[in-house]
Amino acid sequence: MAEKVLMKGNEAIAEAAILAGCRHYFGYPITPQTEVAAYMAKRMPKIGGTFLQAESELAAINMVIGVASTGKRAMTSSSSPGISLKCEGLSYLAGCDLPALVVNVERGGPGLGGIQPSQSDYFQATRGSGHGDFHMIVLAPASVQEMAALTMKGFDLADKYRMTSMILADGTMGQMMEPVVLEAPEPVVYEKPWALTGTDGKRPHNIVNSLYLVPEDLERTNFARYERYRTVEENEAAAESFMTEDADIVVVAFGIAARVSKNAILAAREKGIRVGLIRPITLWPFPKAVIAGAASHAKRFISVELSMGQMIEDVRLAMDCARPVTLVNRAGGMIPSPDEVLAAIETAQGGLKA
């Protein structure tokens, strides 16, 4: 059993990636994720890996594409404005069906925004991370331990489904320190017959490409890719449920918002309010079944977000708008307080009585 160490979330991501076998990291400085790069800069040269500070976010994601096309694990990390620059590469990764891990330690936006925590890249991560039809697997950690665990899981899911996995962490997760246990996962071998390893004169050449000028061919690749996405949706959606069994009111929140909400829920339970929490761990695929299941007994939903309300759309869609959903939100780097969430719970409770 590995020992418990105190680490920043960003550092936990970096060490977890190394334990997961990633030896190629490409980054560009941006607050509040720079500790990932700093950690990699220290560690990679000691273990025969590559740390490269790229000339831009664009270059960094394209270097990831280069390594990924050879079949090896590669990653990059950034924060919101930098992720916008990476979107071109995210689209190409999807079009080429390459596995990769991308970390977004979000800050407030739009534009240059601020450097304080945010969850306002939810739409970008789950719906619009570049041009064309595609999805990424989006993982939302709520502790430093989970930053590490989901990083390892992200690499596995990426290899398993030939997709990009994104760790979508708010700035709080990147910056806060918590005890964490880091253990190398059991290595799984993923066959990559498509990888560019040199023909060695023994096989026809492999081509990693996203260009299909014949529309029938391009359509076929899109349908095939979405077939794979359906498998991901069936198998990989994950959520934590907390005190939801008897809940009249269900709070839905991820990342730091979920931790704040838990405190509010415990306070509300003290007051006799039957309220619980659903914490999506995968934002794509969204845990629709868990939400729909809760809607069979819960009368009111509350979406708590560090944005102007983005996940709330998925909450409504998951249960076909069967129950009213209200929004508790702060934006621009602000975090909702437990009292704000508690007040919303009490309002919802009042609505139940009326």
Place this chain on the structure above:
Amino acid sequence: MIVFEKPKSLTDAPLHYCPGCTHGIIHRLVAEAIDELGIEGRTIGVASVGCSVMAYNYFTVDMVQAAHGRAPAVATGVKRSDPSKIVFTYQGDGDLASIGTCETVHSAARGENITIIFVNNAIYGMTGGQMAPTSLPGQVTQTSPYGRDVATQGYPIKMCEMLSQLDGASYLERVAVNSVKNVKNAKRAILRAFKNQVEGKGFSLIEVISTCPTNWGMTPDKALAWVEEKMIPYYPLGVYKDKYAEVK
């Protein structure tokens, strides 16, 4: 007796290039260099965006297709993944000297041990003949219909000259393929650029002055003459940097 064969490193796929375009010659020179060095089995090519986008169909080596301008970054990733592989990019002027200038400059500055084949035909061919970063002053294109006006559209970028200021670049040479003599010289330079990589000598870039009869609105022979009369005087041929030049 066979006196003229297709290089082993070229596939049988028919080239899609326009009649009279010199991309075909340059593809052949690259393939000959790969053949002669015996590196076909460990070479990985990076195709770019532009007329040569489908280069991945023409070389028998493993190939990846990069986004517009990003080939040197993708090549950096491929090379860093396995330095024993021979990695080259094949890029046009819009790709390398406009949208991808940053990636070009920084891969050179880092001294990435890769080979870049830079095809300069002074125009965007694939999209139908727009002004390129390398279009000559006064050159008429679809987006410079009155001729490139340097007062409002700026001057062409001379990439070899610019890159020669970087300590990281190892070998930079500008060649042309408009005559037998120039083709033979281009072959020597391209072979050298690949050999440098095999020997771990760092960043090599060969700028090849090429033709675009279709978008220049010229017959193939007039296009070859235009290279001689207009392009080469603006873009002088020669070695711009050679860290490992043999002392004569």
